[in-house]
Amino acid sequence: MSMNVRHRISKIFQPSTVISKTSNLTRPDVSSKSQRLMLELGIIQQANPGCFHFLPLGLKSFNKLVKIVDRAMFNIGGQKVLFPTLINSKMWKRSGRLEAAGPELFQLNDRHKNRYILSPTHEEAASDLLSAIGPISYKNFPLRLYQISSKFRDEIKPKFGLMRCREFIMKDMYSFDVDVESSIKTYEGVCDSYEKIFRSLNVNIVKVLGSSGTMGGNLSHEYHIKAPIGEDNLLSCNKCDYLANVELCQNQMCPNCGEDSKINIQNGIEVGHTFLLGDKYSRSLEANFISSSGELKPFQMGSYGLGLSRILAASIEVLSSETEMRWPDSLAPFNVVIIPPKAGSKEDAATKNFAETLYDQLEVQIHQLQDNVLLDDRSSLTLGRRLIDAKRVGYRFVIIINKRTLEPVPLYELNDLKKDVQLLLNETALIDYIRQNLL
Numbered sequence: 001m002s003m004n005v006r007h008r009i010s011k012i013f014q015p016s017t018v019i020s021k022t023s024n025l026t027r028p029d030v031s032s033k034s035q036r037l038m039l040e041l042g043i044i045q046q047a048n049p050g051c052f053h054f055l056p057l058g059l060k061s062f063n064k065l066v067k068i069v070d071r072a073m074f075n076i077g078g079q080k081v082l083f084p085t086l087i088n089s090k091m092w093k094r095s096g097r098l099e100a101a102g103p104e105l106f107q108l109n110d111r112h113k114n115r116y117i118l119s120p121t122h123e124e125a126a127s128d129l130l131s132a133i134g135p136i137s138y139k140n141f142p143l144r145l146y147q148i149s150s151k152f153r154d155e156i157k158p159k160f161g162l163m164r165c166r167e168f169i170m171k172d173m174y175s176f177d178v179d180v181e182s183s184i185k186t187y188e189g190v191c192d193s194y195e196k197i198f199r200s201l202n203v204n205i206v207k208v209l210g211s212s213g214t215m216g217g218n219l220s221h222e223y224h225i226k227a228p229i230g231e232d233n234l235l236s237c238n239k240c241d242y243l244a245n246v247e248l249c250q251n252q253m254c255p256n257c258g259e260d261s262k263i264n265i266q267n268g269i270e271v272g273h274t275f276l277l278g279d280k281y282s283r284s285l286e287a288n289f290i291s292s293s294g295e296l297k298p299f300q301m302g303s304y305g306l307g308l309s310r311i312l313a314a315s316i317e318v319l320s321s322e323t324e325m326r327w328p329d330s331l332a333p334f335n336v337v338i339i340p341p342k343a344g345s346k347e348d349a350a351t352k353n354f355a356e357t358l359y360d361q362l363e364v365q366i367h368q369l370q371d372n373v374l375l376d377d378r379s380s381l382t383l384g385r386r387l388i389d390a391k392r393v394g395y396r397f398v399i400i401i402n403k404r405t406l407e408p409v410p411l412y413e414l415n416d417l418k419k420d421v422q423l424l425l426n427e428t429a430l431i432d433y434i435r436q437n438l439l
Contacts, residue, residue: 006356006359006373006375007334007371007373007374007375008374008375008376008377009337009374009375009376009377009378010377010378012056012057013042013055013056014041014042014055014056014057015042015045015055016040016041016042017039017040017042030161031159031160031161032159032160032161032163032229032313032317033229033316033317033320033322034160034161034162034163034313034314034316034317034320035160035161035162035163035313037316037320037324037325038058038161038162038313038316038325039161041057041325041392041393042055042057043055043057043058043061043325044058044161044162049158049166050155050158050164050165050166050167051165051166051167052161052162052165052167056333057333057393058312058333060333060334061312061327061331061332061333062169062308062309062312064330064331064332064333065308065311065312065331066148066308068197068200068201068330069148069171069197069306069308070148072193072194072196072197073144073146073171073173073193075193076144076189076190076193077142077144078144078145078146078173079143079144079145079146080145080146080147080148081145081146081147082147082149083119083122083125083126083129083147083149084119084125085118085119085149085150085151085152086116086117086118086119087116087117087118087119087122087124087125088114088115088116089107089115089116089117090115091124091125091128091285092117092124094124094284094285095123095124095127095280095281095284095285096284097124097214098117100214101214103154103156104120104153104154104155104156105117105120105153105154106118106152106153106154118152119151119152120151120152120153121151121170121172121215121303121305122147122172122174123174123215123277123281123301123303124281124285126145126174126281126301127174127281127282127284127285127287127299127301128285128287129145130143130176130282130287130299131285131286131287131288135288135289135290135296136289136290137289137290138178138289138290138291138292140289141176141177141178141182141289141299142175142176142177142178142182142186143175143176144173144174144175144176144186144190145173145174145175145176146171146172146173146174146304147171147172148169148170148171148308149169149170149172150167150168150169151167151168151169151170151172152166152167153165153166153168154166160229160313161313162309162310162312162313163269163310163313163314163317164231165309168307168309168310169307169308169309170305170306170307170308170309171305171306171308172303172304172305172306173190173302173303173304173305174301174302174303174304175187175190175301175302175303175304176282176287176289176299176300176301177299177300177301177302178289178291178297178299178300179300180278180300182300183276183278183300183301183302184276186302187219187274187276187302190274190302190304191207191221191274194207194223194272194274194304194306195207197306198223200328200330201311201315201328201330201331202328202329202330202439203225203314203315203318203319203328204225204226204318205223205224205225205226205271206223206224206226206234206236206243206266206268207221207222207223207224207243208221208222208224208234208235208236208243208244208245208268209221209222209242209243209244209245209248210222210244210245210248210273211245211247211248212275215275215277215303216275216277216278216280217275217276217277217278217280217303218276218277218278219275219276220273220274220275220276221273221274222245222268222270222272222273223270223271223272223273223274223306224268224269224270224271225268225269225271225311225314225315225317225318226266226267226268226269226318227267227268227269227314227317227318228267229267229269229317230266230267230268230269230270231267231269231270232245232246232267232268232269232270233245233246233247233265233266233267233268234246234265234266234267234268235249235252235254235263235264235265236263236264236266237254237256237257237259237262237263238262238263238264239254239257239259239262240254240256240257240259242254242255242256242257246265252265269310269314269317270307270310271306271307271310271311271314272304272305272306272307272311273304273305274302274303274304274305275302275303275304276302277300277301277302277303278300278301279298279299279300279301280301281301282298282299282300282301283298286298287299312331315327315328315331320394323392324391324392324394324417325392325393325394326394326417326418327394327396328439329396329418329438329439330439332372332394332395332396334372334373334374334395335368335369335372335373335395335396335397335434335438336362336369336372336373336374336395336396336397336398336399336434337373337374337375337376337390337395337397337398337399338355338358338359338373338374338375338376338399338401339355339376339383339386339387339390339398339399339400339401340354340355340375340376340377340379340401341379341383341401341402342379342380342381342382342383343379343380346403346406347401347402347403347405347406348379350406351401351405351406354401354405354410355375355401356375358399358401358412358427358430359373359375361427361431362431362434365431365435366431366434366435366438368438369434369438374395376389376390383400383402387400387415390415391415391417394417395417396416396417396418396438397414397415397416397417397434397438398414398415398417399412399413399414399415399430400412400413400415401413404424409426410426410427411424411425411426412424412425412426412427412430414430414433414434416433416437418437419437
């Protein structure tokens with residue numbers, strides 16, 4: 001591998017900002033731990049209230065999440081599409097949602113006085129697509145279409161960084177089935193897939209019954225990451241295992257068994273929502289199929305959302321300390337950072353190319369580390385300063401080349417931030433340790 005293709009910190013655009021009362025981002029504007037850390041450490045940058053730039057490290061992490069979701073959707077028969085963001089409001093009027101949507105819906109007129117919306121969700125657009133291509137035989141279903149794209153909501157008071165934005169990135173899937181039984185099977189399959197996604201992130205998730213709200217439909221579940229700053233109150237019953245958003249319950253009593261002394265209320269950050277829609281949208285948008293008897297019938301639909309930008313921020317929120325960021329291993333922009341000696345030191349002269357050689361060995365011998373190793377080549381800085389920076393950004397494994405690397409059998413200092421341990425290992429043991437501990 002040539003040196004110019006290795007990832008080097010000196011080449012990464014990562015503007016850091018210390019948030020203080022004298023900076024552009026005053027403390028009242030920074031309302032969560034994840035927001036502050038992501039801004040300070042150059043992961044994101046605020047563009048305007050509720051809108052953010054994803055900087056290189058943030059986008060690299062986000063793209064890893066996209067790959068995880070793409071793989072999960074492919075495994076359940078999902079096909080990736082991209083719907084327009086600009087949607088004619090006539091479709092929303094036909095479904096009955098235009099008036100019910102309220103002031104959070106961004107609306108605008110074109111030069112011909114046609115009314116459009118910046119769509120926060122695409123049930124109407126997906127139904128209109130099936131309607132426009134004409135009735136298709138029942139033999140071609142089920143159909144599961146999904147996209148990953150920016151969505152828009154005119155939040156009255158954006159807060160918590162990526163967790164409550166005006167522009168956010170969501171994965172939304174729309175399923176089309178020919179009968180109720182098939183739609184329930186699809187719904188259960190998507191729910192299982194969501195749970196696998198969250199398990200791969202190693203965050204504490206809870207699935208609860210949710211309100212269908214203006215979306216409509218017969219069944220709804222929400223997926224929450226437990227966190228003190230979560231804006232949703234979740235009820236769990238110790239007697240019957242009932243789980244629901246408190247907004248579905250009265251007087252904080254379990255609506256399933258009636259107990260009020262065995263319930264717990266906890267806070268959650270909603271990161272996913274599934275809806276079994278029935279034919280609400282397919283009927284109003286005339287999205288029909290040809291049944292086995294030759295009749296035209298409306299599809300049974302499902303809608304399934306994952307707030308990807310919110311998942312990224314919420315994961316950092318629950319895993320990080322106040323001063324150091326931590327990522328799920330599967331989402332960290334880099335899993336390993338190598339810190340060579342300071343320029344001009346005795347160790348520097350004696351360990352030329354050690355860092356580059358180790359970098360290459362890690363990528364070759366551990367498949368998961370391909371494109372996931374970083375070299376801290378800021379050789380004018382001390383080892384200690386660069387270690388502090390690595391801990392703040394939260395790279396899982398920090399390898400330091402120091403005087404112990406000059407021994408007859410070179411030893412490398414390995415800092416495992418997740419386990420909070422420091423080890424001295426030779427190259428073989430080092431590679432084995434990372435291979436065994438990297439999820």
